[in-house]
Amino acid sequence: MGRFGRAANKYFMITLASLIFGIGISLFIDPNNLAPGGVSGLSIILSRLIPASAGTLFLLLNIPIMILGMWKFGLKFIVSTLFATFMVSFSTNLFTMFSPLTQDPFMGAVFGGVLVAVGIGLVLRVGATTGGTDIVVKCLKLKKPYLKTGTIFLLIDGVIICIGGIVFQNMESVLYSVISAAVTSKVLDLVLYGNDEAKMIYIISNSPKVIAERILKELDTGVTYLTGTGAYKKEEKQVILCVVRKQLAYKVEEVVKQEDSRAFMIISNATEIYGEGYKSYFGEKL
Numbered sequence: 001m002g003r004f005g006r007a008a009n010k011y012f013m014i015t016l017a018s019l020i021f022g023i024g025i026s027l028f029i030d031p032n033n034l035a036p037g038g039v040s041g042l043s044i045i046l047s048r049l050i051p052a053s054a055g056t057l058f059l060l061l062n063i064p065i066m067i068l069g070m071w072k073f074g075l076k077f078i079v080s081t082l083f084a085t086f087m088v089s090f091s092t093n094l095f096t097m098f099s100p101l102t103q104d105p106f107m108g109a110v111f112g113g114v115l116v117a118v119g120i121g122l123v124l125r126v127g128a129t130t131g132g133t134d135i136v137v138k139c140l141k142l143k144k145p146y147l148k149t150g151t152i153f154l155l156i157d158g159v160i161i162c163i164g165g166i167v168f169q170n171m172e173s174v175l176y177s178v179i180s181a182a183v184t185s186k187v188l189d190l191v192l193y194g195n196d197e198a199k200m201i202y203i204i205s206n207s208p209k210v211i212a213e214r215i216l217k218e219l220d221t222g223v224t225y226l227t228g229t230g231a232y233k234k235e236e237k238q239v240i241l242c243v244v245r246k247q248l249a250y251k252v253e254e255v256v257k258q259e260d261s262r263a264f265m266i267i268s269n270a271t272e273i274y275g276e277g278y279k280s281y282f283g284e285k286l
Helices: 003-032 038-047 054-097 105-125 133-143 149-168 171-193 208-219 246-259
Strands: 198-204 224-229 236-245 264-270
Touching: 003 038, 003 054, 003 105, 038 054, 038 149, 054 133, 105 171, 133 149, 149 171, 198 246, 208 236, 208 246, 236 246, 246 264
Parallel strands: none
Antiparallel strands: 198 236, 198 264, 224 236
């Protein structure tokens, strides 16, 4: 795919994502008086206070944030983000012409949260943002790269939800907004990172070579030898380290049990894995 083709694909994805985002806001979240966070949530709150649509307010609130984005990431980044912000504003206003798809706040919170997360996630995956808190999050990720995107969004959303509670003076609206924000956070991480949770396993055994060879052959996964020294006996031993999909972890346990029932094994969760067989570090957009 040439340069033009890549650009066309990028802006097509931004347009599609913006439409999905707009459906989530205008047909699920806004009609049910929910403000689940972000600039979109702030726009919904302000639309109840001043005579302007949420989509228009979304565009206006993004102006100072865009200036921040231009300063941090340059003009190239801002071009695609400007397009995404305009499309989100346009889509949000466009779908207000249609009747809400549900008047149930719970359904609005869940399905609206899913659609908003998918929209944001697709935009982030092509290297742009929908403006608003996306840019704030991207700036925070520069300083704290180990923080997960969905978690940062959830913290920011919490502040805006509290503001919404003060304006709406409706505790149920606040609670449903929390549900929507939580759904958005979880789905966003799935869109960005995928379901690549794995198990990291350390094995200390008297038969390390046999166990390692069986893992390599039967599970077709990489194995690394580490050197460990026991603090009590001062004996050096080879420690096996391997990372496997969580669905395969039980097979490693079976191999170890068969070869050395007295082996010492540590199994922990690995929620983000970069490298061959998993995701590329250089492919991450945020």
